[in-house]
Each structure stands twice: as structure tokens, then as C-alpha cells.
Amino acid sequence: MSEKKANKEQKNLIKDSVIPANLNVDTTEIIITEDGQVIEEQFEDKATQSANYSKIEKSLISRREQSILIANYFKIRFLKDLGMVAMAALFVTIAFDYFITSTGPTGLFPAGLGSLARFFGLLTSPEISTQAALYFVYYFLLNIPLMIFGIVRLGWKFTFTTFLYIVLQIGFDQILRILPLVNPNEFHMLIDINILNSNPNSWNNSIWLFLFALIGGAMVGAAYSLIYRIGSSTGGMDFITVWISRKKSKPLGSLNRNINLLILGVIIILNAIVLNPSLFSPDLILSALKSLDFDSSFSSKNDVTLNGYHVNLFSSMFNHNIFNKYNGDLLGDLYDHDYDFVRLWTEHPEKFDPQFYWTFSPLVNQNAIVFDQDKALFIVNSSVSMPLLPNQKDLIWNYLSIDSVTSGYSKLPLQLEILVRVKFIFGPTLFASILLVFTSGMLTNALYPKYKIRTYLITTKLMHQISNVLLENGYENDIMSWDATNRTTGNYLHRSIIMVSMSVMDWDVIEKFIFTADPFAKVNVIKTKEVKGLFKFETKKNEEREYVHQSVVSDENELEKIRQVAYVKSSRRDEREARRLAKNKTKKTSKKIEK
Numbered sequence: 001m002s003e004k005k006a007n008k009e010q011k012n013l014i015k016d017s018v019i020p021a022n023l024n025v026d027t028t029e030i031i032i033t034e035d036g037q038v039i040e041e042q043f044e045d046k047a048t049q050s051a052n053y054s055k056i057e058k059s060l061i062s063r064r065e066q067s068i069l070i071a072n073y074f075k076i077r078f079l080k081d082l083g084m085v086a087m088a089a090l091f092v093t094i095a096f097d098y099f100i101t102s103t104g105p106t107g108l109f110p111a112g113l114g115s116l117a118r119f120f121g122l123l124t125s126p127e128i129s130t131q132a133a134l135y136f137v138y139y140f141l142l143n144i145p146l147m148i149f150g151i152v153r154l155g156w157k158f159t160f161t162t163f164l165y166i167v168l169q170i171g172f173d174q175i176l177r178i179l180p181l182v183n184p185n186e187f188h189m190l191i192d193i194n195i196l197n198s199n200p201n202s203w204n205n206s207i208w209l210f211l212f213a214l215i216g217g218a219m220v221g222a223a224y225s226l227i228y229r230i231g232s233s234t235g236g237m238d239f240i241t242v243w244i245s246r247k248k249s250k251p252l253g254s255l256n257r258n259i260n261l262l263i264l265g266v267i268i269i270l271n272a273i274v275l276n277p278s279l280f281s282p283d284l285i286l287s288a289l290k291s292l293d294f295d296s297s298f299s300s301k302n303d304v305t306l307n308g309y310h311v312n313l314f315s316s317m318f319n320h321n322i323f324n325k326y327n328g329d330l331l332g333d334l335y336d337h338d339y340d341f342v343r344l345w346t347e348h349p350e351k352f353d354p355q356f357y358w359t360f361s362p363l364v365n366q367n368a369i370v371f372d373q374d375k376a377l378f379i380v381n382s383s384v385s386m387p388l389l390p391n392q393k394d395l396i397w398n399y400l401s402i403d404s405v406t407s408g409y410s411k412l413p414l415q416l417e418i419l420v421r422v423k424f425i426f427g428p429t430l431f432a433s434i435l436l437v438f439t440s441g442m443l444t445n446a447l448y449p450k451y452k453i454r455t456y457l458i459t460t461k462l463m464h465q466i467s468n469v470l471l472e473n474g475y476e477n478d479i480m481s482w483d484a485t486n487r488t489t490g491n492y493l494h495r496s497i498i499m500v501s502m503s504v505m506d507w508d509v510i511e512k513f514i515f516t517a518d519p520f521a522k523v524n525v526i527k528t529k530e531v532k533g534l535f536k537f538e539t540k541k542n543e544e545r546e547y548v549h550q551s552v553v554s555d556e557n558e559l560e561k562i563r564q565v566a567y568v569k570s571s572r573r574d575e576r577e578a579r580r581l582a583k584n585k586t587k588k589t590s591k592k593i594e595k
């Protein structure tokens with residue numbers, strides 16, 4: 001025993017004297033042979049060799065890069081982007097408060113998710129001012145699930161600036177509503193269109209509605225172009241359309257327009273279904289009444305319910321008119337005349353509107369209009385139609401229809417109500433809202449021509465340098481080039497021609513680098529309608545991300561911290577996986593034993 005102990009102590013002394021002090025014993029295995037020789041064998045830790053370690057290390061490096069990018073963004077670009085977002089939010093708030101939601105429940109509807117928010121506002125409150133304020137609140141709530149999608153698919157910056165835009169909209173709306181001079185509840189741009197809606201003058205109303213659509217659409221389009229330029233969105237369906245646009249390389253303005261028009265049509269149909277008939281414009285109600293005539297107004301299929309009783313349409317309209325036209329206490333005067341309406345009509349014509357009195361005298365003189373004391377209603381007998389001439393019937397029906405609608409009559413039989421709702425769907429509201437969407441989309445494409453493609457023919461004698469400039473600036477499509485001969489003032493000069501296609505916005509950035517590389521280059525710009533096949537609309541030049549990546553991987557202290565964290569996490573994960581595999585193996589073994 002003493003001899004073995006002595007040999008062991010001798011080996012330890014040899015090991016301490018031979019092993020270098022700076023040797024990493026975590027990655028080096030020391031073997032001392034019987035004759036005293038020292039053998040070093042390098043090995044890698046099992047944790048660093050595992051797939052978990054590699055994944056975790058890459059994830060930690062990516063997170064570190066992202067945190068640096070976020071810090072740099074708030075330090076350098078945030079204030080500029082915030083200014084653009086605030087300006088866009090203000091433009092849209094003014095457009096909605098003064099030109100879109102101010103048109104009332106039968107007016108303009110925005111596109112996409114905004115139309116749904118406006119629809120919810122209409123269902124919540126009958127007050128136009130409250131509907132306008134609720135629009136922004138509902139729009140924010142509807143965007144919450146889409147913001148989650150945006151963080152996952154489109155990035156934190158895109159979603160964060162979109163969130164700021166929506167919140168600023170709510171803030172600007174509340175500020176405008178407390179300012180005394182520009183309060184949208186009291187101050188109206190150009191004209192108060194709701195006053196016009198109370199008069200059955202379709203040309204006047206429709207023209208103003210379409211004018212509001214043009215102005216509102218222009219303001220919304222200008223705001224959208226500002227928000228798109230900073231790589232953000234206006235929320236709503238933009239989360240989906242921007243994602244599709246990036247994946248499929250489709251023009252953003254056109255894509256927005258197509259999807260939003262579909263949603264707009266559905267919302268206008270829903271609004272037509274739930275809208276109270278009294279809110280429809282007098283034009284629509286009058287056009288529905290014009291589809292009937294004097295005789296058909298007495299038909300049982302056109303009966304309506306008035307004060308709980310079924311009466312013919314003519315009687316319902318007459319009751320509405322006489323209670324609006326009579327000067328004095330009608331029921332009191334009828335009581336004084338023993339409820340004899342003919343006697344009251346004959347003895348006191350001054351109590352009635354002259355035009356009303358002259359129009360309905362042929363009916364009263366034939367005792368066709370009586371007052372039902374039990375129902376407290378005037379009942380017009382359908383038998384009156386026999387003695388009247390056709391022109392008398394037309395005169396009475398036209399007067400009754402126009403006068404009833406002008407004074408706010410809206411009680412219609414079911415088939416006429418359906419007709420009014422169908423007319424509303426295909427009326428000025430739909431087409432003016434479509435004009436709003438088209439104006440917004442076209443102005444967005446004009447001010448943000450990211451997907452407007454042009455073909456550029458570059459004549460140069462520095463072909464390779466120009467090609468390198470294009471590649472260095474992230475151009476990823478085909479670069480076509482060929483040699484050519486240029487004849488100038490009788491001389492033949494050898495030149496090269498390069499043909500590329502790219503968006504107008506990308507060319508504006510690359511153009512200065514091309515002329516810096518070759519000041520004598522010439523560029524012919526060719527209008528391009530469409531590029532078919534594989535084509536990338538965006539140049540991918542991510543110098544900032546690459547710079548941050550290099551700074552992280554070249555910093556040994558930073559990398560060492562990341563590796564240590566990755567080592568600990570991967571070790572724990574490997575241990576959990578090992579325990580899970582052992583547990584499963586034990587279960588399988590126990591099952592075999594039981595069998």
C-alpha cells in the first residue's frame with residue numbers, strides 16, 4: 001500500500017511540474033503514462049457540441065443585435081419618425097372629423113377596418129359627434145390582435161410606430177373637440193351636410209357628398225404616403241396588405257384598394273340592413289313612394305301600423321301631414337265640433353294650410369276622410385278613388401308624397417322599406433365612398449411610388465463599375481449589358497449599355513452613386529407598365545444590421561458572456577432532455593417486463 005501511495009504522489013509531482021499554468025483544463029485531458037510521460041488530448045465540451053447550444057447562441061446574438069438596433073433607433077431616428085407619424089395622424093383626424101364621419105350615418109364610409117369601426121360607432125350612439133369620437137376608440141380596439149400579428153410578422157418598429165399613429169389619432173380627436181373655434185361639433189368645413197340631408201334635393205346633397213369624398217380621400221392619401229415612407233402603416237388591414245405586399249411584391253396602394261373595397265361593400269350592406277328608416281335621406285323615401293300611385297296606396301299589402309292600429313298608407317301619410325299643417329289644437333277643435341271633421345273643415349278653413357286645404361277638399365267634400373274617435377286617427381276611405389279624375393289623383397298623391405317626406409315622414413310598408421334599403425346600398429353613399437377609397441389609393445401611389453417601375457438604359461464606358469454600384473446598393477434583379485458603338489460628330493465610340501428595371505424610389509437613391517462612378521454616363525428612362533415573372537421590387541441593403549452584427553461577433557467580452565449564458569441554458573436543456581429520454585426508456589422497459 002505504501003508503494004502505491006508513493007507512486008501516486010510521484011505522478012502528481014510530475015503532473016504539477018510538467019502541465020503549463022495557462023492550460024485550459026476544461027477543454028484538455030491530461031494523461032500520464034507509467035514511464036512518466038505527459039499526453040494532452042483536446043476535447044470540446046458536450047454542451048458546446050450540442051445542437052441546443054448552437055441554437056441558443058445564435059438566438060442570444062440575434063437578441064443582442066436587436067437591442068442595439070432599438071437603442072440606436074431611439075437615439076437617432078425616433079424623433080424624425082415621430083414627427084412624420086404625428087403629421088399623418090393629424091391629417092387623418094381632420095379628414096375624418098370634418099369630411100367623413102361628419103356626413104352622418106348615411107354618408108361616407110372609410111375603407112377596410114375603418115369602415116367596421118365607423119359601423120360600430122353608428123350602432124353605439126345616434127349622435128354624430130359621439131359616433132366620430134367612438135370611431136377612433138373602436139379602431140384602436142380592432143387593431144389589438146393585428147398588432148400582435150405585426151410584431152411577429154412585420155417587426156417591432158413597424159408595429160410600434162403604427163401603435164403611435166393610432167394613439168395620436170385619438171389624442172388629436174379629443175384636442176379638436178375641446179377647442180372652441182374648431183370644434184367639429186360646431187364648426188363645419190365648407191358646409192354642414194346634415195342640414196342638406198333634411199331636404200329632398202338629391203343633386204345638391206350628392207354633389208356635396210362626392211366633394212367631401214374627394215377632399216377627405218386626398219387628405220387620407222397624403223397621410224398614408226407619409227406613414228408608409230418611414231416603414232410603418234396606418235393599422236387595420238395594412239398589417240395584412242403590407243405583409244402580402246412584401247411576400248408577393250404587389251403595389252401597396254392597389255392591394256389596399258382592392259381589399260378595402262370588398263370590406264367597404266359588406267359594411268354598407270350591413271348598415272343598410274340595420275339603419276332606422278327615419279335616417280334614410282328624403283330622396284330615397286320619396287323615390288320609393290313614387291313607385292306607388294293614389295290607388296295602390298289603399299292596397300292592403302301597403303298597410304302600416306300607426307298608434308297600434310293597421311291603416312292604409314294614404315291614411316298614415318295624411319295623419320302625419322294634418323298634424324304638422326294644422327294651426328292650433330286639432331283634437332280640441334274636433335271635440336268642440338263633436339268630432340265632425342267635415343264641419344270643422346267647412347267652418348274654419350283658416351286653421352289649415354291653404355295649399356293643403358285646396359288639395360284635399362275634393363276628398364273631404366265627399367266625406368271620404370273621417371276622424372275615428374276611438375283610434376284618435378283620421379281614416380281615408382278607399383272608395384273615394386272612384387269619383388276622382390286621374391289628374392286629381394296624381395295631384396293629390398304627388399302633393400301628399402312630397403309634403404310628407406319634406407316634413408320627416410318615414411313609416412313605410414315592408415316592401416317599400418326593402419326597396420329603400422336596396423336603393424341605399426347602390427346610392428350615393430356607396431359610390432362616394434368608393435371615390436374616397438380610389439382617391440386615397442391613387443394619391444398614395446403617386447406620393448409613395450415604391451411599386452412604380454421604370455426601365456433604365458445606362459450608356460457608359462465603365463460597365464463593371466456601374467454594375468458594382470448596383471450590386472453594392474442591394475439591387476437583386478437581372479443586370480443586362482451589351483457592347484455598342486456610339487456615333488458622335490462623325491466619330492465611332494465604343495460604349496456599353498446596361499439595362500435594369502427598378503422602382504422610382506430606389507432609382508432616386510442609386511442615381512447619384514451611378515453618376516459619381518461615371519459622370520459622363522447617359523440614362524434613358526422607359527415607362528414600364530408591368531414586369532412579369534420573378535421580380536424583386538425592393539433593394540435589400542441592410543448595412544446597419546450588418547454593422548451591428550460585426551460589432552457583436554468581434555467583441556470578445558460580449559461573445560464570452562453570450563457563450564457562458566448559452567452554455568448554462570443548453571446544459572439545463574440537455575439535462576431535461578436526458579431525463580425525459582431516461583423516463584421514457586424506463587416506461588418502455590417496465591411495459592416489456594409486465595408483458
